[in-house]
Amino acid sequence: MQQQEPNNQELRLGDSFGWVVAVGFFLLAGWFLITEPILDSPLTEPVTVQASIVPAGAFREATSEPPIVQIGGMNQQCNSCHALFESKELSPRRLAQHTELELNHGGNEWCFSCHDIEDRNKLVLAGGEQIGYDRAPELCGKCHGPAYRDWQVGIHGKTLGYWNEEMGEQTRLKCSQCHDPHAPAFPDMHLLPGPNTLRMGEGDANINRHDHKYNPLRQWQDHETNPVEGGH
Amino acid sequence: MQLPILNNAKAYKGARKGATRRSFLRKSVAFAGGVTAFAAAISPLKDMKDAPARSLEDWFRDHYKELSQSEKDILFADLAKDVKDKYGIDVTIGDPRPIPGVEYGYALNLSRCNGNRACVHACVKENNQSRSPEIQYIRVVEMPSGTFDLENGSHNYDEESVPKDGHYYMPIQCHQCADPPCVKVCPVEATWQEEDGITVIDYDWCIGCRYCQAACPYWARHFNFAEPYIPPEELNPDMAYLSNRPRARGVMEKCHFCLQRTRKGRLPACLEACPTGARKFGNLLDPNSEVSQILRTKRIFVLKEDVGTRPRFFYYFDERTPRPRNKQNGGQA
Numbered sequence: 001m002q003q004q005e006p007n008n009q010e011l012r013l014g015d016s017f018g019w020v021v022a023v024g025f026f027l028l029a030g031w032f033l034i035t036e037p038i039l040d041s042p043l044t045e046p047v048t049v050q051a052s053i054v055p056a057g058a059f060r061e062a063t064s065e066p067p068i069v070q071i072g073g074m075n076q077q078c079n080s081c082h083a084l085f086e087s088k089e090l091s092p093r094r095l096a097q098h099t100e101l102e103l104n105h106g107g108n109e110w111c112f113s114c115h116d117i118e119d120r121n122k123l124v125l126a127g128g129e130q131i132g133y134d135r136a137p138e139l140c141g142k143c144h145g146p147a148y149r150d151w152q153v154g155i156h157g158k159t160l161g162y163w164n165e166e167m168g169e170q171t172r173l174k175c176s177q178c179h180d181p182h183a184p185a186f187p188d189m190h191l192l193p194g195p196n197t198l199r200m201g202e203g204d205a206n207i208n209r210h211d212h213k214y215n216p217l218r219q220w221q222d223h224e225t226n227p228v229e230g231g232h
Numbered sequence: 233m234q235l236p237i238l239n240n241a242k243a244y245k246g247a248r249k250g251a252t253r254r255s256f257l258r259k260s261v262a263f264a265g266g267v268t269a270f271a272a273a274i275s276p277l278k279d280m281k282d283a284p285a286r287s288l289e290d291w292f293r294d295h296y297k298e299l300s301q302s303e304k305d306i307l308f309a310d311l312a313k314d315v316k317d318k319y320g321i322d323v324t325i326g327d328p329r330p331i332p333g334v335e336y337g338y339a340l341n342l343s344r345c346n347g348n349r350a351c352v353h354a355c356v357k358e359n360n361q362s363r364s365p366e367i368q369y370i371r372v373v374e375m376p377s378g379t380f381d382l383e384n385g386s387h388n389y390d391e392e393s394v395p396k397d398g399h400y401y402m403p404i405q406c407h408q409c410a411d412p413p414c415v416k417v418c419p420v421e422a423t424w425q426e427e428d429g430i431t432v433i434d435y436d437w438c439i440g441c442r443y444c445q446a447a448c449p450y451w452a453r454h455f456n457f458a459e460p461y462i463p464p465e466e467l468n469p470d471m472a473y474l475s476n477r478p479r480a481r482g483v484m485e486k487c488h489f490c491l492q493r494t495r496k497g498r499l500p501a502c503l504e505a506c507p508t509g510a511r512k513f514g515n516l517l518d519p520n521s522e523v524s525q526i527l528r529t530k531r532i533f534v535l536k537e538d539v540g541t542r543p544r545f546f547y548y549f550d551e552r553t554p555r556p557r558n559k560q561n562g563g564q565a
Contacts, residue, residue, distance in 0.1 A: 022262040025269040032272040046363035046461060049353040056354065056504035146551070154522035155530065158509035159499065163521070164331075167497025178509060186508060188393040192349040195368050195387055 047193045057160060062176035064134045066121045082120035087112075104183035114139055114181070140175045151175070295421070296434045296473070308473060315471075315478060319462070323469040325477055328495035330428035336489050336544060337429075337516035337523040338500075339532070340403060343550040344510035347372050347394040347401030354505030355405075358490060359476040360468055362460030369487040370405045370502060371451060405502075406431065406452035406487035407535065407543030414444035414453060414486075423484070429516075429544050430489050432474040440482040449539050453486045489513070516544065 066077045095101075095111075103109060116124040123131050126142045141148030150156035151172075158178060162168035179186070290310075293299075299307065308325040315323045352370045361367040373385035377398050385402065395401065412431050415423050422437035423444060445453040459481045471477040472492035479485050490500040494513070503511040514521035519528075523546070526532065530548040 018258065018262055022265040025265040029265070029268040029272040032275065046366065046463075049356075056501065059507045150529075153520075153525045155512070155526050156509070158506070159512075159522065160504055161499065162497040163494065163499050163514045164334075164497040173509075178507075186346065188395070189346060189348045189507065191347060191389075191391065191394045192353050194349065194390055195352075195371065196366055 047196075049192055058158075058173050058177040060177060060180065062174065064174075066133060078120035087117045102183050104185070105181070108143070136181070137175050140181075293436070295437060297424075304473075311473070311477060315467075318478070319464040319467050321464055321467050321469055323467070323471050323477075325471045325473055326492065327473045328491060330426050330430075331495060332427075333515075333517060335429045335516045336408065336494060337514065337527075338408070338489065338545045339512040339523045339526045339530075340545070340547050341510040341512070341549060342400055342402060342547050344508045345372075345401045345403060345506075346508055347374060347389070347396075347399075348507065350505045350507055351403060351502035351511065354501045355487070357466060358468055358493075358501035359488075360462055360471070360478055361485070362456060362458075362462060362479075363466075364461045365456075365458050367454045367456070367460070367485065369452070369454070369485075370403050372401055372403045374399050375402055402547070404450055404452075404535065405545070406489075407450050407541065407545035408487075408489060410542035410544065411540060413447040413449070413539075413541060417443040417447040419443065428495070430491050431486070432488055432491070433484055433486065434474065435477070435479050435483045435485070438483040440484065442484065444484055449536050449541060450543075453484050456481050456483055456485065 066079075068075045068077055070076070071080070108114075112124070114123055116122040116130050119130060123133060123136060123139050125131060125139055131138060137148065137151065141151075147156045154172060157175075158173045160171045160173065162170050175181070175184075293307070294303070304327060308327065312323050312325045315321065315325075349372055352368050352372060355361070355369050356363070356367075359369065361369065371387050373382065373387050374389040374396065375382070375385040377400055389396070408429050408431055410425075410429065412425055415425055415431060419441060420437060420439055422439070423431060423433045425431045440455065442453075442455055445455060456479050460479055462478065467478075468476060470492055472495075475488045475491045490498075490502075494500060500511075500513055503513050512522045512526055514523040516523060516527075518524060526548055527546065531551070532546045532548040534543045534546055
C-alpha cells in the first residue's frame with residue numbers, strides 16, 4: 001500500500017524530473033534536426049597507383065639468346081662482328097666498346113668468365129663447355145651454388161602463373177629475369193604510397209598534427225578550439 | 233478465474249484517481265517529446281542510400297552454408313546485377329570451393345623483401361579494396377635490423393628509396409591460422425575456416441561488431457567505416473562471393489589468399505607483384521611444393537608463436553647475412 005502512494009514530497013520531485021527529461025529530449029531533438037551530422041569522416045581524394053608500377057611479371061626483360069642488332073639492313077648477332085676480331089685473352093681491362101654496360105659483379109670483373117672467347121653468341125661454363133644463352137642459370141650456379149640449389153626447387157626466385165601445375169602453366173623465372181647479369185645485386189627501389197587508414201591528407205604529416213584535425217578518432221580532444229571544417 | 237482482472241483493476245484505480253487536467257497535459261508533452269526524440273534518433277536511416285533492399289527474401293536469406301546451389305545462382309546473379317548498377321561493369325561472381333587434398337601455406341623471405349609495397353597495391357587492385365577510406369590487407373613494417381620488437385616498427389615509412397640502411401621489412405597480412413581467434417569470437421558465425429585453411433567472411437552475414445578485429449593478433453581484419461570507394465575502371469571483374477566482391481559499409485574484410493585465384497590453381501596477386509621474389513605460396517600437403525621445400529630446408533618462424541594461433545604464414549630467411557646493396561657506383565655485388 002505504501003509503495004503505491006508515495007508521499008507528496010517525492011511525488012513533486014519525480015514530476016519536476018520528468019519535466020527536465022521532456023525538455024531535454026525536445027532540445028536534443030531540435031539540435032539533431034537542425035545541425036549537420038558531425039561524425040562524417042573528413043575523407044580526401046584517394047591516392048592513385050598506376051597499374052604500370054604494380055607489374056605482375058618479371059622484374060626485368062631478359063634475353064634467352066644474344067641480342068639481335070640491325071647492321072646494314074641485316075640481323076646481326078654478337079659474333080657477326082666479334083668473329084672478325086681477335087679476342088685478347090688477357091687480364092681485365094677497360095673496354096673501348098660496350099661502355100654502356102655497368103659491370104658490377106663483385107670479383108667477377110672479366111667478360112670471358114661468362115662469355116665464350118671463341119664464339120660470342122655463346123656463354124661458357126667454368127669447365128670450358130660452350131652453352132647457349134638459354135642455359136644461363138647453369139652458368140650462374142657455378143659460383144652461386146646455394147642460390148642455384150634453392151632456385152631449382154623454387155625457394156629462390158620467382159614463380160608466375162599457377163601454383164598447381166596440373167591446373168595451368170607454371171613459369172619459373174630465370175636468373176637474368178630479375179638480376180642484371182652485369183650488376184646482379186638488386187637495385188634500390190622507389191616505394192609505393194604508404195597506408196593512411198582514412199586517406200585524409202599527407203600521411204604521417206597530418207596524422208601527427210598537434211590539433212588532430214585529420215584524425216577523427218581524436219577530434220573530440222580539441223573539437224571546441226578547432227572545429228572540423230565543413231563536414232561533407 | 234476472475235482474480236487477475238480484479239487485481240488489475242485495483243492496481244489501476246490509484247492511477248485513474250490522479251488523472252487531472254494538469255497531469256494529462258504533463259504526460260502529453262512528455263509523450264510528444266519522446267516521439268520527437270525517437271524520430272530524430274532514427275532520422276539517419278532516411279540517408280541510408282546504400283541499404284541493400286532487393287527483396288524481402290534477401291532480408292530473410294539463409295546463411296551461405298545453408299544455401300542450395302540454385303539459391304546461390306540466383307543470389308550471385310543478383311549481386312552481379314548490383315555491381316553492374318553501381319559501377320556499370322559486367323562482372324562474374326563465382327564460388328570456387330576448396331580443392332580436396334590442398335591446404336594452403338605462405339612463406340615470405342625476409343632476406344629478400346625490400347619494402348617497396350608492390351604487394352600492398354597489387355592486393356588492393358585484385359581484391360577491390362576501398363581506396364577511400366583506405367583498406368589494405370598487407371601491412372609492411374619497417375624494423376630496425378637485429379631487433380624483433382614490433383613496437384619499434386613503422387608501417388608509415390616514407391623513404392626516397394628502399395631498403396633503408398639498417399632496417400629490414402616485414403609484411404604482415406592474414407596468417408590464415410589453423411586455430412583462428414577471429415572465428416571463435418564471431419557472435420553470428422559470419423566468418424569460418426574452410427577445408428583448405430582459408431578463413432573467409434560472408435559479408436552479407438557480418439553485423440560489423442568488430443570483435444574479430446579485436447581478437448586478431450596480426451591486425452589482419454579491416455572494417456569498412458564508410459561506403460567503400462573504388463574507381464569503376466579499376467574494378468577487378470573476376471569476383472568470388474567469399475572474397476573480392478564489393479563490400480558494403482559496416483562489414484569486416486580480410487586477406488583470403490586470393491581464393492578467387494588460388495582455388496583455380498593460380499598464384500596470389502601479391503606474390504606475382506613482388507619484384508624481389510620474396511613471396512612463396514603453395515600446397516602444404518604436397519611435399520614437393522615450394523612452401524613444403526622451404527619448411528623442410530629453411531629456417532622458418534611464425535609471428536607471435538606464443539599466442540597459439542598456429543599460422544599458415546611462415547617467415548624465413550637465407551642462411552648468410554645480406555650482401556651490400558648495389559649503389560649507384562661502387563658497392564660490391
